[in-house]
Amino acid sequence: MKSRFVLTFLVYALPLILVIxxxxxxxxxxxxxxxxxxxxxxxxxxxxxxYLYKDMENKITDTQREHEKE
Amino acid sequence: MKVIDPVCKMTIEDTDAVATSSYKGATYHFCSxxxxxxFDKDPEAxxxxxxxxxxxEEMIAATAxxxxxxxxxxxxxxxxxxxxxxxxxxGGRSYYFCSENCVRTFEAPEAELKSMKRRVTIAxxxxxxxxxxxxxxxLGLAAGATILTWVPIPFLPWFTWGVWLFIITTPIMIFGxxxxxxxxxxxxxxxxxxxxxxxxLGTSTAYIYSAFVVFFPKVLPVEEKNVxxxxxxxxxAFVLLGKYMEExxxxxxxxAIRKLLDLRPQTARVIRxxxxxxxxxxxxxxxxxxxxxxxxxxxTDGVVIEGHSSVDEKMLTGESVPVEKKTGDQVIGGTxxxxxxxxxxxxxxxxxxxxxxxxxxxxxxxASSSQIQRLADKVASYFVPAVIGVAFLxxxxxxxxxxxxxxxxxxxxxxxxxxxxxLGIATPAALxxxxxxxxxxxxxxxxxxxxxxxxxxxxMVFDKTGTLTKGEPEVTEIVPIADVxxxxxxxxxxxxxxxxxxxxxxxxxxxxxxxxxSIPDAEAFEAVPGxxxxxxAIGKEIVIGNRRLMQNIGIDIKDKETTISALEExxxxxxxxxxxxxxxxxxxxxxxxxxxxxxxxxxxxDAMVEVVMLTGDNxxTAxxxxxxxGIERIISNVLPGDKAKVVKGLQSEGKVVAMVxxxxxxxxxxxxxxxxxxxxxxxxxxxxxGGIILxxxxxxxxxxxxxxxxATMRKIKQNLFWAFIYNSVGIPIAAFxxxxxxxxxxxxALSSLSVVTNSALLKGVKI
Numbered sequence: 001m002k003s004r005f006v007l008t009f010l011v012y013a014l015p016l017i018l019v020i021x022x023x024x025x026x027x028x029x030x031x032x033x034x035x036x037x038x039x040x041x042x043x044x045x046x047x048x049x050x051y052l053y054k055d056m057e058n059k060i061t062d063t064q065r066e067h068e069k070e
Numbered sequence: 071m072k073v074i075d076p077v078c079k080m081t082i083e084d085t086d087a088v089a090t091s092s093y094k095g096a097t098y099h100f101c102s103x104x105x106x107x108x109f110d111k112d113p114e115a116x117x118x119x120x121x122x123x124x125x126x127e128e129m130i131a132a133t134a135x136x137x138x139x140x141x142x143x144x145x146x147x148x149x150x151x152x153x154x155x156x157x158x159x160x161g162g163r164s165y166y167f168c169s170e171n172c173v174r175t176f177e178a179p180e181a182e183l184k185s186m187k188r189r190v191t192i193a194x195x196x197x198x199x200x201x202x203x204x205x206x207x208x209l210g211l212a213a214g215a216t217i218l219t220w221v222p223i224p225f226l227p228w229f230t231w232g233v234w235l236f237i238i239t240t241p242i243m244i245f246g247x248x249x250x251x252x253x254x255x256x257x258x259x260x261x262x263x264x265x266x267x268x269x270x271l272g273t274s275t276a277y278i279y280s281a282f283v284v285f286f287p288k289v290l291p292v293e294e295k296n297v298x299x300x301x302x303x304x305x306x307a308f309v310l311l312g313k314y315m316e317e318x319x320x321x322x323x324x325x326a327i328r329k330l331l332d333l334r335p336q337t338a339r340v341i342r343x344x345x346x347x348x349x350x351x352x353x354x355x356x357x358x359x360x361x362x363x364x365x366x367x368x369x370t371d372g373v374v375i376e377g378h379s380s381v382d383e384k385m386l387t388g389e390s391v392p393v394e395k396k397t398g399d400q401v402i403g404g405t406x407x408x409x410x411x412x413x414x415x416x417x418x419x420x421x422x423x424x425x426x427x428x429x430x431x432x433x434x435x436x437a438s439s440s441q442i443q444r445l446a447d448k449v450a451s452y453f454v455p456a457v458i459g460v461a462f463l464x465x466x467x468x469x470x471x472x473x474x475x476x477x478x479x480x481x482x483x484x485x486x487x488x489x490x491x492x493l494g495i496a497t498p499a500a501l502x503x504x505x506x507x508x509x510x511x512x513x514x515x516x517x518x519x520x521x522x523x524x525x526x527x528x529x530m531v532f533d534k535t536g537t538l539t540k541g542e543p544e545v546t547e548i549v550p551i552a553d554v555x556x557x558x559x560x561x562x563x564x565x566x567x568x569x570x571x572x573x574x575x576x577x578x579x580x581x582x583x584x585x586x587x588s589i590p591d592a593e594a595f596e597a598v599p600g601x602x603x604x605x606x607a608i609g610k611e612i613v614i615g616n617r618r619l620m621q622n623i624g625i626d627i628k629d630k631e632t633t634i635s636a637l638e639e640x641x642x643x644x645x646x647x648x649x650x651x652x653x654x655x656x657x658x659x660x661x662x663x664x665x666x667x668x669x670x671x672x673x674x675x676d677a678m679v680e681v682v683m684l685t686g687d688n689x690x691t692a693x694x695x696x697x698x699x700g701i702e703r704i705i706s707n708v709l710p711g712d713k714a715k716v717v718k719g720l721q722s723e724g725k726v727v728a729m730v731x732x733x734x735x736x737x738x739x740x741x742x743x744x745x746x747x748x749x750x751x752x753x754x755x756x757x758x759x760g761g762i763i764l765x766x767x768x769x770x771x772x773x774x775x776x777x778x779x780x781a782t783m784r785k786i787k788q789n790l791f792w793a794f795i796y797n798s799v800g801i802p803i804a805a806f807x808x809x810x811x812x813x814x815x816x817x818x819a820l821s822s823l824s825v826v827t828n829s830a831l832l833k834g835v836k837i
Contacts, residue, residue: 041819042201042304045495046194046311048826052499053315056506063509067750067765 073098076116077105088262102260183317190314193246193307200238200300232284232297239299243277246306249313263454264447265493269309271454272489273302279482298486301814308822309494316498319505319517335404338369341413358416362407370403371423372414379410380572384541384753386424386734392572404734427711431738432759435714445522445783446497449790457488457801464805476807483804487814490797492821496789499829504782511837512750512766513775518786520761523744524779528725530674530772531717531739534685534692536732537749538699538769539661543574545581546642546662549633550655559655561587563647565607566614569595574643575603577659602645610650614657620646625653641691663699670769671700677776680725684708684716684739714738730772732756747772777837785832792824 073084076098087099089106093113100106109116155166156173167173250273253266280297282289338351341359351369354360359375362368368381380392383405392408395401401414404425420426461484468477501518508515515521532538550559564582567575568589582589592605592612601622602615613623617634620627625648627634634656637644642658671681683701685692685708692706705716713731717739720727729736729743732752737759740746748760751767762779764771796817803809 041815041823042194042198045308045819045822045826048830049311049315049495049499049502052502052506052826052829053318056319056502056509059506059509060514063512063514063765 075099075101075105077108102262104259104261183314186310186314186317189246190307190310193242193303193310196238196242197300197303197307200235200303203234203238232280232299235297235299236281236284239277239280239303242303242306243273246310247273247302250306250309263451265309265444265450268450268454268457268489268493269305271457271485272487273305275482275485276301279486296811298811298814300811301486301491301818304818305489305491305494308491312494312496312498315495315502316518319498319501319515335367335369339363352420354416354419356416356419359413360416361411361413362401363411364407364409366407368401368403368405368407368414370416371418372401372403372416374399374401374412374414377410377412379412380408382406382408384536384733386428425734428734428737431711431714432741435718435738435742444497444519445786446493446790449794450493453488453794457484460801460805461485461488467805468807480805480807483807483809484801487797487800487804487809487817490793490821491818492789492793492825495822496793496825497786499826500782500785500789500832503829503832504778504785507833507835507837508775508778509765511771511774511778512764512768513771513778514763514765515775515779516761516763520745521779521782521786523726524728524762524776525783526726527679527728527745527776529680529682529720529723529727531682531684531720531727531729531743532701533713533729533731533733533736533739534683534687534695535661536752537730538663538667538683538695540664541661541732541751543577543643543659544662545577545657546640546660547637547658548581548655549637549658551630551653554654557585557587559647559657560585561589562612562649562654563614563645563657564589565592566603566605566612566647568592569605570597570603574645574659578645578657613648614645616644616646620648620653623648623651625651627653630656639690640694641687663695664769666768666770667699670772673770673773674776675700677773679776682720684713711735711738714742717742731760747775774837781835781837782832785829788828789825792828793821796821796824 073082073087075082075087077100082099082101084099086101088102089100091098091100091106091109091113093109098109100109152166158165158167158173158176165176167176247270250266250269253264254270257264257267276298280299280302283297335351337348338354339346339348339361340354341347341361346361354370360369360372362379364379374395374397376397378394378396381395381401382392383402386402386405395410395412400417402425403418403423418424421430461481464484465477465481468474468480497518501515501521504521505515535541545560548556548560550556560578560582563578564587567578569592579589590607592607594606596604598604598615598619601619602613604611604613604623606612613619613625617627625646627646630653634644634646637656637658640658640660642660645657645659647654647657674681680703681701682703682705683692683696683699684705685695687695687706689704689706692704696702696704708716713729713736717727717729721742721744726744728745728747729739730747730749731737731740732749734753734755736748736752737755740748740756740759745762746760747762747764748756749767750757750763750765757763762775764775800809800813800817803813
């Protein structure tokens with residue numbers, strides 16, 4: 001429960017944390033921000049989507065295999 | 071409540087109607103403003119005086135008429151007039167499509183998916199190239215270079231950075247965005263706002279504005295020279311990716327009709343010119359004699375004229391016990407002949423067969439089922455007018471302040487920032503986690519629309535046989551007569567049935583084994599088709615069977631009729647046992663309730679879902695079973711072909727209806743229901759028609775499926791919030807003329823990151 005709460009908090013606070021960290025380094029409106037936002041965001045989001053997709057595919061395959069065995 | 075638009079005949083929810091009109095005391099609902107306008111011009115053309123009476127029977131009749139003229143595209147689900155559609159004949163049936171694209175998907179579903187994958191790959195690669203390219207420009211700026219995005223660089227004097235961005239973005243806009251622009255055009259024509267319109271509006275504004283900055287910088291009356299090509303590209307790439315993912319999840323759904331067609335045997339053996347010849351099954355003619363051997367499928371409907379056998383009709387009727395067939399009995403095409411061989415005369419062929427009728431009913435049910443408005447489209451239908459309003463308001467304020475140049479810029483900026491790139495992945499990201507989690511629990515979900523409907527579920531209809539019951543007969547009561555013990559009676563029955571392969575015999579042998587009885591072999595075994603079994607063992611003749619068999623061997627059962635009838639009224643098949651010419655007792659066999667059936671019904675009631683049981687049984691037997699499981703609303707004496715009508719009737723009460731079934735005869739009802747839930751042990755066709763499939767054959771998964779659907783829907787709603795919130799915050803920034811590419815990129819990055827991580831959290835939710 002505790003870990004779920006922390007995880008949920010992190011997700012919802014993620015954008016804020018990101019901006020605060022960047023602000024602390026004084027690079028909020030610099031080109032690095034664009035690098036992080038444009039490239040990293042693309043790679044990270046695509047990566048997570050890919051992971052969710054493969055996870056779903058594997059679970060469906062396992063379930064179907066189990067069903068066919070029965 | 072579901073109503074029919076009198077102009078286009080589309081079935082819609084009355085609450086979703088775009089407009090209404092009153093005519094001769096009745097209210098008419100319309101799916102779009104053009105429909106209302108057509109109606110208002112000449113109501114008599116669409117409604118006659120009788121139809122003005124708002125009776126449900128007439129509405130259903132109108133729907134039936136409309137169905138005759140309309141067809142549902144099996145790929146995109148669009149209901150289209152048959153005369154204006156593209157027709158294809160496959161396996162003796164006609165299919166109607168709204169576009170060549172849908173035809174291609176139907177004929178080669180994998181090829182269309184591959185093409186979509188190619189478009190997604192092009193879009194994502196282009197976006198990555200754009201981002202790297204743009205970053206390189208910024209890096210150049212950071213290094214103190216004087217290169218600006220719109221200034222030609224020395225190495226490529228005829229090109230500018232902006233032109234490069236334009237070149238990379240244009241194919242993404244054309245190939246990737248084509249579908250959204252077509253969808254937006256249709257939305258404009260129907261005067262409705264949807265997701266496609268929002269995407270088209272945001273991306274085209276960003277693209278056209280940026281193109282002006284690059285090619286006609288002097289036309290713009292300000293020094294502001296930022297370009298937003300990547301906003302267009304990223305939105306299209308992500309929304310396309312989301313659609314592709316949804317397509318992957320749904321890719322098997324269009325196979326339902328194909329599975330039905332697969333049931334038809336390819337060939338039939340007929341007697342022609344006194345010789346047995348094998349011909350294609352569709353060539354069998356009425357009154358032709360067809361020969362069926364053990365283990366073969368029956369090619370068409372007919373009447374047995376010679377021989378006898380038992381036929382497995384479970385795939386059609388849901389009845390687990392094979393049906394004995396002798397001369398004069400009817401056989402159904404597509405069912406499986408078990409042990410004997412027989413000849414039958416074909417009575418119905420082609421489109422008239424029972425199987426073809428079921429296919430037709432599935433099609434009709436699919437055509438008449440209303441398409442729900444997707445949640446993202448619903449949100450967009452409010453968001454788009456609001457954004458356009460804010461854009462105009464912002465421009466108006468700047469004009470009043472006295473800065474028309476800024477008015478134009480803020481108008482454009484508001485439209486650019488309004489479309490979130492996470493909009494397209496909000497649903498599929500949560501859906502993928504929900505579907506994955508469902509698979510882990512043994513529940514397969516076909517698409518987001520079933521989740522959206524499950525959230526509003528009000529009525530759950532259960533087919534009885536094979537769904538609430540096990541579908542396999544079990545011994546329920548053993549009633550010995552006089553001094554015979556339970557063990558002795560069971561032993562006699564087991565000796566007689568030991569050589570039989572009939573499912574009722576299997577139930578008796580199973581019970582005898584459970585009681586630890588050692589069953590000796592019989593000396594002679596004689597099966598009496600349709601009646602029972604006779605054997606000789608332990609020095610006497612043992613007979614087990616029905617009333618007629620007892621009459622044939624001269625055993626009087628008249629004074630035991632009350633006992634037999636009481637057993638039958640409790641839903642049992644009664645087997646009468648006699649030995650040495652004396653009546654020994656009765657063994658009752660019945661299809662018993664599944665474990666947890668009562669628990670599931672209670673769980674659904676607790677979740678405020680009304681539970682209904684559908685059965686072909688008579689009212690008394692149905693009520694007895696209903697009482698055992700805790701269902702009060704029972705619809706009995708339902709013919710296999712009428713299940714879809716019952717579901718339709720329940721829907722006409724204005725409720726969202728789910729149907730749980732397993733047999734082919736359940737398929738029309740599964741297609742008709744808002745959510746068709748198929749049991750994993752059921753027929754392939756039921757599974758292909760159902761929107762949710764319970765793989766494990768555990769009824770408790772019905773409740774888990776509903777809980778999972780509701781949890782996934784909550785996640786989709788949260789995702790839509792995260793998708794829109796950052797861009798919504800960006801709207802006032804844009805209105806004040808402070809938008810720049812970094813803010814646009816930040817909004818896109820933050821919204822899509824929030825959406826994917828929020829979706830991943832669904833993995834931790836306990837169902």
